[in-house]
Amino acid sequence: MLIRRQTDIPFDQDAASRQLPWIVAIMIYLSGMAIAGAIALNGLVSVWSSGLSGALTIQIPASAKLEAAHQRADAVLMIVRKTRGIQQARLLRREEVIRLVQPWLSSEAGAESLPLPLLVDARIAPGTPVDTGALADAVAKAAPGAMVENHARWAGRFVGFARSIWAVALVVVVLIGVATVITVVFSTKTGLRIHRRVISLLHLIGAHDRYIARQFERQALWLSLRGAVFGIICAVGTVFGIAYLAGKAGLAPTAGALFTPFQWALFASVPIGAAVVALLTARLTVLRTLRRMT
Amino acid sequence: MQNDLFDGEEPVVRFDQVGVRYGAGPEVLSDVAFSLEPGSFHFLTGESGTGKSTLLRLIYLAMRPTRGLVHLFGHDISTLPRDDVPSLRRRIGVVFQDFQLLDHLSAVDNVALPLRIVGARGGAVRQHVSELLRWVGLGDRLSAKPATLSGGEQQRVAIARAVINQPRLLLADEPTGNVDDNIGVRLIQLFEELNRMGTTVIIATHNSGLVDRFRYPRMELEDGAVHFIRG
Numbered sequence: 382m383l384i385r386r387q388t389d390i391p392f393d394q395d396a397a398s399r400q401l402p403w404i405v406a407i408m409i410y411l412s413g414m415a416i417a418g419a420i421a422l423n424g425l426v427s428v429w430s431s432g433l434s435g436a437l438t439i440q441i442p443a444s445a446k447l448e449a450a451h452q453r454a455d456a457v458l459m460i461v462r463k464t465r466g467i468q469q470a471r472l473l474r475r476e477e478v479i480r481l482v483q484p485w486l487s488s489e490a491g492a493e494s495l496p497l498p499l500l501v502d503a504r505i506a507p508g509t510p511v512d513t514g515a516l517a518d519a520v521a522k523a524a525p526g527a528m529v530e531n532h533a534r535w536a537g538r539f540v541g542f543a544r545s546i547w548a549v550a551l552v553v554v555v556l557i558g559v560a561t562v563i564t565v566v567f568s569t570k571t572g573l574r575i576h577r578r579v580i581s582l583l584h585l586i587g588a589h590d591r592y593i594a595r596q597f598e599r600q601a602l603w604l605s606l607r608g609a610v611f612g613i614i615c616a617v618g619t620v621f622g623i624a625y626l627a628g629k630a631g632l633a634p635t636a637g638a639l640f641t642p643f644q645w646a647l648f649a650s651v652p653i654g655a656a657v658v659a660l661l662t663a664r665l666t667v668l669r670t671l672r673r674m675t
Numbered sequence: 676m677q678n679d680l681f682d683g684e685e686p687v688v689r690f691d692q693v694g695v696r697y698g699a700g701p702e703v704l705s706d707v708a709f710s711l712e713p714g715s716f717h718f719l720t721g722e723s724g725t726g727k728s729t730l731l732r733l734i735y736l737a738m739r740p741t742r743g744l745v746h747l748f749g750h751d752i753s754t755l756p757r758d759d760v761p762s763l764r765r766r767i768g769v770v771f772q773d774f775q776l777l778d779h780l781s782a783v784d785n786v787a788l789p790l791r792i793v794g795a796r797g798g799a800v801r802q803h804v805s806e807l808l809r810w811v812g813l814g815d816r817l818s819a820k821p822a823t824l825s826g827g828e829q830q831r832v833a834i835a836r837a838v839i840n841q842p843r844l845l846l847a848d849e850p851t852g853n854v855d856d857n858i859g860v861r862l863i864q865l866f867e868e869l870n871r872m873g874t875t876v877i878i879a880t881h882n883s884g885l886v887d888r889f890r891y892p893r894m895e896l897e898d899g900a901v902h903f904i905r906g
Contacts, residue, residue, distance in 0.1 A: 389788060391779040582775050585737060586836075587765035588792045589758075672757075 389583060390576045390593075392600045397571040401601075404564050405608030405655060406615070412557045412651055413616025419550035420644050426543035435532075437467075437503040437511065442526040443496035453524035454499045460519045461501055466509035473500040505533075558658060565605070565659045569597055569666040573674075580671075594667040601663035602656050609652030617648065685749035686710035687844050687875045688734055690901075693743035695729055703729050705899035707743070711877070713843075716870045718886050719879040721896030727879040728772065730896065731846050734877070735769045736760060748843070765793060768842035768874075770850045774833040776821040782808060782828075783817045786835045793840070807835045811865070812858065826853035834862055838869055845869060847878045851885060863889055 392398045439457055444450040454472055461470040473481075478497050486495075505511055517529040573580065580593055640648070689710040696702045703726040711717065719727050732738045733745055736752060745752050747763055755763065768789075776785050786804045787795075805817055811831040821829055830853045837845060845866060851859035863878070863885060870876045877894070880886065886893060893904040 387780070387784070389777065389780070389791070391777070394779070578775075579777060582777070583788075583792065584761070585735060585764060585769060586789050586792055587761045589761045592792055 388596045388600065390572075390579050390596050390600075392572065392576075395572055395575045397568040397575070398600065398604060401564065401568045401604045402608030402611070405561060405605045405659070406612035408557045408561045408564075409609045409612030409652055409655055410616050410619075412554050412655075413613050413648065414619065415550045415553040415557075416648060416651065417616065417620045417640075419547050420640055420647075422546050423543050426539045435505050435507065437461075437505060437513070437516075437532065438530045439501040439503065439520055440528045440530065441499040441501070441524050443498050445496075450499055453527070454501065456523040457520050457527060458501055460523055461503050461516070464503075464511060464516050464519075466506055466511035468504045468506040470501055470503040473502055558655075561605075561655060562658060562662050565601055565662040566666050569601065569663045570670060572597060572600075573667065573670050590668055590671045593671065594664045597667045598660045598664040601659040605659035606652065606656040609655040613648065613652045685713075686746070687713050687715075687748060688877075689744075689746040690733075691744040691746070693733065693740045693745060695726070695733065695738075696741050702741070702899055704733075704740075704896075707899070707901050709894070709901050709903070711875055713875055714870065714873050716867070716876045716891045717878070718889075718891055718893045719877055719896065720881070720883075720886060720893050723881075725896040726899060727896055728848055730901075731769075731848055731877070731879055734844070735767050735846055736764055765789070765840065766843040768837035768840060768845045770830075770834050770837045770845075770847035772848040772852070774821075774829045776829055776832055776836075778821050781818045781820060782813060782824065782832045785821070785832055786839055788836060789840045804835075804839060807839060808832070811835050811862070827855070827858060830854055831858070831862070834865070838865065841869065841872065842874060845874050845876045847876075847880075849880055850878060851880065851882055856884070859885060860888070 439461060441450065441454050441457060444453075458470055458472055461467055475497065478500055481500075482495075482497065513529055513531045520527045520529055583593055690707045693704060693707040694702050695704040707730070719730065721727050729738075733740055734747070736747070739745075739753065748766065750759075750763065752763075777788070780788070783801060783804050786808060787800055790800050790804070805814075808814060808817055808831075811834060813828060813831055813835075816824060816828060819828075821832070824832065830850065834847070834850055837847065847866070850866075851862055854862065859882065866874075866876050866878065867889075895902045895904055
């Protein structure tokens with residue numbers, strides 16, 4: 382595909398042909414980065430939401446009377462364990478609660494002296510809905526002031542956020558695609574003007590518009606594929622570079638593990654898609670322009 | 676359009692009261708009316724500026740008349756669907772006065788252009804083209820680009836390109852203008868050979884020696900009208 386045949390139209394002589402691969406390379410690089418960013422963010426949100434969506438936390442207010450507070454906690458624990466859809470529940474030890482609040486406090490000693498609430502951690506059976514409203518009412522009766530925190534709500538917000546980012550990435554890719562189409566249209570129309578004499582001769586010798594369009598579409602395919610392959614290689618290189626730096630900082634796995642095979646295939650399809658879009662754009666531009674010219 | 680465009684009974688070219696003017700200027704051609712039978716051979720003569728090139732341009736479909744009707748192979752070109760024009764043009768070989776060779780292509784590739792346009796490819800095409808170029812005396816310049824060829828050599832490449840497809844109608848605008856008399860005679864003999872195979876030939880020329888030597892009928896353009904003179 383990358384081997385060129387000699388064309389009747391001397392494309393090598395026009396500047397528009399020389400610039401197109403660079404413009405396409407930049408477009409494809411930006412598309413690649415938008416897609417990579419969306420995939421990476423989607424992966425992180427999946428990890429976060431899978432950890433949160435299957436859990437509930439019940440917070441029982443701190444009390445000066447420790448024994449009474451523990452009695453209320455035991456009552457809550459019983460209610461939670463009997464609730465439909467709850468797989469398991471346990472009362473967090475005080476050290477675990479201190480560890481949770483520790484990042485926001487200056488020292489462990491400070492946390493020890495604080496009136497910390499008691500926390501019940503509940504795990505929800507996969508695929509089983511929990512009536513959190515009824516649970517909250519029952520818990521409030523057993524331990525006034527107790528609150529049920531449903532992590533699924535947080536997970537839902539993360540998923541919504543991820544979907545928004547996907548939508549933004551999609552809009553970016555579509556806009557880049559539109560910009561690529563406009564660039565190819567401009568480049569093709571410039572080529573038609575520059576090579577008007579040759580095109581006129583080809584017509585006089587008996588060439589159909591389709592014959593001339595084929596020459597332009599092959600040229601557009603060749604130039605855009607060259608630019609697109611270069612652009613996607615740069616984008617993959619950037620992704621590996623970021624993944625390497627993130628891996629060194631202990632923030633993310635390697636780039637190879639960052640994307641699934643399907644996502645890599647999506648990545649690889651970008652230059653092919655761009656080349657096909659360029660080919661079709663060139664064909665339609667030539668056919669429409671020639672029909673108007675004569 | 677069907678492939679049997681050429682109907683032996685129909686004139687190859689017929690002009691009915693054709694007039695041509697450029698912009699608001701006077702008519703270059705005025706009430707031109709004639710018809711050419713298949714297999715005929717004519718010289719087109721006349722002073723410079725009398726409209727020889729315009730008449731040829733009308734026939735090879737590079738322009739439309741301002742008024743009147745032009746029929747080619749029995750088809751009125753004013754009602755011819757756009758998609759059918761290429762099929763008609765492929766039956767016409769044209770030797771342009773300014774050659775119109777493609778500078779980036781070799782002599783072989785320039786001559787092979789009409790064959791490529793109809794989809795012919797491969798070694799047989801190259802061999803056929805090479806033989807024709809050898810015939811017009813360019814056997815040693817097959818790979819030469821037009822810029823490296825002399826005016827006469829370029830003219831012969833242009834002629835080879837016009838005849839490579841064995842056209843039904845051959846139009847030549849001053850085809851011997853840049854070659855010496857020997858080559859000129861040889862080129863006219865090539866056109867005669869095509870004519871013997873059924874090609875209708877019209878040669879626009881100022882070369883009165885050539886016209887006198889070959890004694891074919893003349894179409895003399897004068898004051899925008901065509902007069903036929905026997906050879």
